[in-house]
Amino acid sequence: MKNTASNTIPKPLVTSNQWFILLSVVISLISGLYFILLLPLLAGIIGLLTGYNPVLKLAGKFLSKPYSSYPQEDKAQLQFNQTIAVSCLALSLIGFYAGITALGYIFSIMVAVASGVALLGFCVGCFIRFQWQQYQYRKHTAK
Template structure:
């Protein structure tokens, strides 16, 4: 089994995906774009300190020991979170600077990625894998 600090239980990841998806969808439906600040700030805090408050909250809801759940690689999740935080930032900038189209594009991208992840396909994982393959091919071609 991997180091407990290098993985995160799958139910916490799923909870975070739902949190992001619902925050963005509610934001778009209501027009209260500031709601997207919640996943943006939680994600940013998680990236900067390693302590995402959404994951901390969800961790209290686990009924079994953390190690008994299917685990997700923390490095991959941080990569995905970086993309989500960046897109949420661009979305908020778009909405609050009068560029609504930009706001919609980036918020819909985040919602779509979260929704697709909940269905079982990780867009960020695919992007990271392709990037790693590109780096490998570039290193071995020399």
């Protein structure tokens, strides 16, 4: 991404990442090639650890306008969402390769549903984070 100091990410890049995750999971589940789940898992881990998400970087090459001219998404929220996705993808792979297929399906389907619903406009991770922040606020003010 060109503007790494920013606290936001252009919406088209976020949408590209959501499609990448959804398609990877769906292709993996349909084909039975569970190693495909490594693609979004590794991209997510790299993004969380280094701030460089290869999917966002690639998608950024297709943007025709400056990043700031697109609607923006909060980077902290997206990192929270990515942490959830990475955790679920890791648990899914562990399930598939440890012979606990139900675990693999449960966590991979959760990721697919969350990314699909996000593409439709509702962010599950945003809802979870908001509820967590509300809980922390109530806990703090109750003292």
